[in-house]
Amino acid sequence: MFNRLKYLSVILGWLLSLAPMQANAEPVAWDGPGKKGWLTRSSEHFQVHYPALNKEYDAIALRALGIAEASHQDLVPFFNTVPVHKTQLVVSDDQDAANGWASYFPFPQIRLYITPPSELTGLQNYGDWLTLLIRHEYVHVLHMEMAKGLPEKGRRIFGRLPILFPHSFTPPMLIEGLAVYLETDYDAGTGRLASTWYQMQMQEEVRSGNFNTLGEAAITSKDWPYGQYYLYGSFFIEYLAQTYGEDALKHWLSLYSEEVLPWAMQNNVARRVFGKTFEGLWRDFRTEMYARFDQDTPSALNQISADELHTDESVRLQVTTMGNDGVLYVVEQNDEDHPVLNRCEGLICEAITEADQINALDVSAQNELVAVRGVAYASGRYSGDVVLLKEGRWKKLTQGLRVSRVRWLPDSNPSPALAPNAVIALSYKEGTAHLYRVSTGGQTELLWRGSYGEYVGDFSLSPDGTQLVAAYKREGSPWNIATLDISNTDDLSNEPWTLLTDTSSTEASPRFTDNGDIIFVADYTERYNVWQLKDGQSSQLTDVESGVFEPWLSGDRLWVQEYQATGFRMRNLPVSLITSGAASMLNTAQLMPNVRPVTTANNSIESITLSAEKVSEAEPYQPWKTLRPYFWVPYYEATDQTTNIGAVTGGSDALGRHYYQIQVSYGTEQEALDANLLYQYQRWAFAYDLSHDLIDINPQAPEYTVIEEHQWRLERRWLWRALDDDFGVHSGAVYRSGAITSIEPGVVLVGDDSFTTASIGLAATLDFQGYLLQSPGGFGSYSHLVVEDYALSSDDVSGLHVQFGWSYLFDLPGRNTLSLALQGGVADKESPRWRLGGLPPQEDGSLFGREQLSLRGYDAGVQFGEYYERQRLGFYTQLAQVNDNWGIWPVGLSDVQVAAYADRGRAWTADNDAEALIGLGLELRFNLLLGYRAAVPLVLGGAHGISGDAGQTQVYARFQLPL
Numbered sequence: 001m002f003n004r005l006k007y008l009s010v011i012l013g014w015l016l017s018l019a020p021m022q023a024n025a026e027p028v029a030w031d032g033p034g035k036k037g038w039l040t041r042s043s044e045h046f047q048v049h050y051p052a053l054n055k056e057y058d059a060i061a062l063r064a065l066g067i068a069e070a071s072h073q074d075l076v077p078f079f080n081t082v083p084v085h086k087t088q089l090v091v092s093d094d095q096d097a098a099n100g101w102a103s104y105f106p107f108p109q110i111r112l113y114i115t116p117p118s119e120l121t122g123l124q125n126y127g128d129w130l131t132l133l134i135r136h137e138y139v140h141v142l143h144m145e146m147a148k149g150l151p152e153k154g155r156r157i158f159g160r161l162p163i164l165f166p167h168s169f170t171p172p173m174l175i176e177g178l179a180v181y182l183e184t185d186y187d188a189g190t191g192r193l194a195s196t197w198y199q200m201q202m203q204e205e206v207r208s209g210n211f212n213t214l215g216e217a218a219i220t221s222k223d224w225p226y227g228q229y230y231l232y233g234s235f236f237i238e239y240l241a242q243t244y245g246e247d248a249l250k251h252w253l254s255l256y257s258e259e260v261l262p263w264a265m266q267n268n269v270a271r272r273v274f275g276k277t278f279e280g281l282w283r284d285f286r287t288e289m290y291a292r293f294d295q296d297t298p299s300a301l302n303q304i305s306a307d308e309l310h311t312d313e314s315v316r317l318q319v320t321t322m323g324n325d326g327v328l329y330v331v332e333q334n335d336e337d338h339p340v341l342n343r344c345e346g347l348i349c350e351a352i353t354e355a356d357q358i359n360a361l362d363v364s365a366q367n368e369l370v371a372v373r374g375v376a377y378a379s380g381r382y383s384g385d386v387v388l389l390k391e392g393r394w395k396k397l398t399q400g401l402r403v404s405r406v407r408w409l410p411d412s413n414p415s416p417a418l419a420p421n422a423v424i425a426l427s428y429k430e431g432t433a434h435l436y437r438v439s440t441g442g443q444t445e446l447l448w449r450g451s452y453g454e455y456v457g458d459f460s461l462s463p464d465g466t467q468l469v470a471a472y473k474r475e476g477s478p479w480n481i482a483t484l485d486i487s488n489t490d491d492l493s494n495e496p497w498t499l500l501t502d503t504s505s506t507e508a509s510p511r512f513t514d515n516g517d518i519i520f521v522a523d524y525t526e527r528y529n530v531w532q533l534k535d536g537q538s539s540q541l542t543d544v545e546s547g548v549f550e551p552w553l554s555g556d557r558l559w560v561q562e563y564q565a566t567g568f569r570m571r572n573l574p575v576s577l578i579t580s581g582a583a584s585m586l587n588t589a590q591l592m593p594n595v596r597p598v599t600t601a602n603n604s605i606e607s608i609t610l611s612a613e614k615v616s617e618a619e620p621y622q623p624w625k626t627l628r629p630y631f632w633v634p635y636y637e638a639t640d641q642t643t644n645i646g647a648v649t650g651g652s653d654a655l656g657r658h659y660y661q662i663q664v665s666y667g668t669e670q671e672a673l674d675a676n677l678l679y680q681y682q683r684w685a686f687a688y689d690l691s692h693d694l695i696d697i698n699p700q701a702p703e704y705t706v707i708e709e710h711q712w713r714l715e716r717r718w719l720w721r722a723l724d725d726d727f728g729v730h731s732g733a734v735y736r737s738g739a740i741t742s743i744e745p746g747v748v749l750v751g752d753d754s755f756t757t758a759s760i761g762l763a764a765t766l767d768f769q770g771y772l773l774q775s776p777g778g779f780g781s782y783s784h785l786v787v788e789d790y791a792l793s794s795d796d797v798s799g800l801h802v803q804f805g806w807s808y809l810f811d812l813p814g815r816n817t818l819s820l821a822l823q824g825g826v827a828d829k830e831s832p833r834w835r836l837g838g839l840p841p842q843e844d845g846s847l848f849g850r851e852q853l854s855l856r857g858y859d860a861g862v863q864f865g866e867y868y869e870r871q872r873l874g875f876y877t878q879l880a881q882v883n884d885n886w887g888i889w890p891v892g893l894s895d896v897q898v899a900a901y902a903d904r905g906r907a908w909t910a911d912n913d914a915e916a917l918i919g920l921g922l923e924l925r926f927n928l929l930l931g932y933r934a935a936v937p938l939v940l941g942g943a944h945g946i947s948g949d950a951g952q953t954q955v956y957a958r959f960q961l962p963l
Contacts, residue, residue: 027656029094029380030682038621045072049621049654050091056430061091065615067131071138079142083108087141088654094381096402100133102140106160106630106651110137114431118457120508122197127190127476139179143167149258159631166262171218171932177233193234196523200547201231206293208565214282215885219892220933222773223883224567239285263890278888317568323363326554331355335773338811353392356770364408370423372403378718378725386438397442402427410465447492460511469510479506519551541575623653641694642669657682670706687713698746706742726767732848733760757797761788763847776876776897777817781808786847790831799828815878824869836907837862855905857919857945863907870905892929899923917947
């Protein structure tokens with residue numbers, strides 16, 4: 001069943017996944033801003049594709065081209081290389097997340113998520129988000145394009161094969177580290193290395209005494225801090241540049257560009273340039289970091305009476321809010337247990353409901369909870385909406401509003417348009433900030449829209465409801481504190497912001513106190529601490545050497561989240577607010593310059609400064625211009641029966657909506673061509689397989705019997721969607737035909753020499769499952785119902801197939817999961833029968849054409865019939881989390897897991913009942929990391945059937961290669 005097509009997928013998947021740069025294009029959302037079409041503009045070195053929705057996207061596209069051309073001029077001298085093909089930029093507004101990616105395969109391309117960072121995450125140091133994003137991603141493009149000698153000559157023959165891009169086979173630590181190093185401008189205060197956040201993280205890595213080894217830093221680890229290869233890599237590249245000079249850095253990149261076996265030559269190249277292997281360089285780097293960051297200054301939080309919240313320690317910055325009664329609400333997420341919402345009085349907390357994908361939270365004076373829940377849609381969109389907690393369940397108030405923050409309006413607000421029972425929601429669309437009023441009945445009203453380059457972060461409302469205070473940023477400036485008068489909403493779109501601070505520091509998380517003062521987080525002392533703003537003057541309330549965030553004031557106690565090397569920890573400490581005219585309790589008010597209110601006016605989208613670069617007129621997007629094959633792979637397979645010689649190629653368009661793979665090979669024994677084709681277009685998938693299988697029926701004859709088989713498969717996913725795409729209806733059709741084309745001597749054919757089957761089907765899926773980063777399983781249920789009709793077939797088969805399945809993942813404490821799965825099927829007498837037995841995975845990833853069902857401890861087809869049932873119980877646990885690599889070599893281990901199974905199943909006919917068969921299984925899984933990023937599980941397992949003579953002991957070892 002598509003054996004060769006799967007083999008084709010293995011070939012391409014293996015080649016792509018071992019290269020630690022993003023290689024597989026992520027398709028744009030089919031229902032996003034580009035659903036009405038896409039436009040394209042071109043400049044000298046770039047093409048940009050963007051939604052044909054409005055003039056805002058056109059202006060952003062023009063700006064992106066200008067920034068990209070400026071980045072090209074600035075960065076090409078460093079890399080001394082220019083891409084052969086124009087780099088494809090795609091302006092994407094599908095994600096409510098600040099991110100992007102670049103790839104060299106199959107052509108140089110960059111995906112730009114235009115939603116800017118508006119929180120403290122390390123990305124907040126930017127003058128303009130597009131400028132920082134494009135520069136970072138274009139560093140990747142130029143870095144990957146570098147090739148000399150045999151790799152360069154190989155590209156002329158085979159095209160853009162990953163194995164001919166030497167720099168794609170370096171650790172992600174070095175790839176991302178170089179990009180962060182070159183994105184950083186200390187003079188302008190932009191880039192992650194210039195951020196207090198990165199300085200804080202590296203300081204805590206050093207002070208913890210658990211500074212990463214070279215192997216730990218080299219891989220894409222799931223350990224905290226997330227994305228640590230960015231952190232360690234950027235400081236390491238900076239160390240190399242400062243110690244040996246940028247010319248040595250360039251020389252290292254140039255020499256590495258010549259390597260045919262880049263993994264094996266990394267230490268050799270390093271020794272030639274720096275005089276040391278990477279192990280030696282890492283030891284020196286570690287010494288330098290300890291000298292820079294290892295200061296024995298204890299945290300002030302540890303010197304005063306600071307209490308800790310009675311919840312599990314978590315690595316994440318927790319989502320929190322506080323009511324007027326001083327009750328703290330905390331969304332507890334630790335990546336190994338189902339997220340829950342806790343209600344905390346004092347230091348004691350109790351869980352009140354689940355909190356999966358809850359990204360922001362607020363509580364009203366009546367103790368009503370509202371939140372922002374992120375949803376990953378089947379189309380590829382990720383969007384946040386407002387939800388209200390009613391009777392222990394979250395009720396959705398908005399649909400597609402793309403919310404990031406939400407705050408209740410106080411009852412005392414004097415504006416009729418901002419009446420009670422409503423919230424203010426912050427949203428980003430088209431790269432600009434929006435403020436909405438959302439009622440508890442779900443009605444929405446746009447209150448204010450920012451101009452391009454005007455960013456709004458976390459905000460709070462004054463006790464009387466007339467003022468909104470927010471972290472506020474203008475293009476080219478850092479994050480400051482500003483207010484917006486919301487007492488009159490008749491013309492709020494023209495209401496100006498008033499700056500309360502105007503410093504070169506980063507300020508965030510402002511909160512109004514009961515008396516109208518403001519507390520907030522700032523890095524005035526090159527550490528994030530809590531400050532009080534009163535009468536135009538600031539006073540420091542905390543003095544922590546790492547950093548504290550998310551402040552909430554209750555009387556004379558302050559809740560904060562302190563950053564530590566193991567993650568964030570909720571702390572509660574006493575504070576004394578500064579009264580009018582009083583001095584700062586920590587005598588550091590002078591670090592905050594006197595500020596004067598500054599008024600800024602809103603600007604329209606036309607205020608975006610367009611580039612003077614020559615650009616083409618906008619024209620409709622044409623996928624065919626990038627869809628051609630850019631590579632081919634020679635294919636050779638030899639068995640004891642035959643030899644297959646062929647080639648593999650494939651491609652995708654710039655938007656990732658079209659994707660195809662093709663393999664053609666010739667079998668010497670069959671004297672025939674085999675062919676495989678896979679094509680995907682958004683929700684459509686088509687596959688064709690032509691194979692010639694050899695069967696040795698008569699061992700005395702040197703020839704083989706040859707069976708030619710054709711298989712066509714067409715699927716259309718998501719015909720209908722509901723429940724935030726948890727529910728979906730899908731369709732599919734499968735056609736198979738086969739014939740004996742050659743019979744070996746001494747074999748007599750009895751019966752037909754050909755067969756044909758064809759089916760069409762509908763499937764319904766209901767998926768409430770979620771997955772956890774640090775747990776081998778997840779939580780929630782999944783159900784499916786599949787109905788297939790074989791009425792299109794010839795006289796061979798006809799009738800209906802009906803299958804139903806249900807499974808549930810029980811999230812157990814710690815990194816443990818229990819699973820229960822029930823499945824069954826009914827088939828008409830004339831339709832293909834179910835076949836039970838064999839090791840998983842017998843069922844492939846398709847919903848349709850599934851007739852073979854696995855059952856551990858028994859041969860495939862041990863039972864068959866018109867009916868089947870199967871139950872499966874599984875337990876999964878993580879034995880050890882390793883997250884380490886073999887030095888700089890491309891072999892590492894993520895973790896070790898064990899799984900135990902119990903299967904029960906039977907297949908029978910109306911005339912012949914069958915006893916249930918029981919099989920037990922045990923697996924040990926080593927989750928290897930090959931090529932620093934590719935997760936390749938090595939599974940060692942055994943199974944034993946305990947029912948009757950059919951049971952057997954099965955022992956197996958296999959790699960689960962990416963398909």
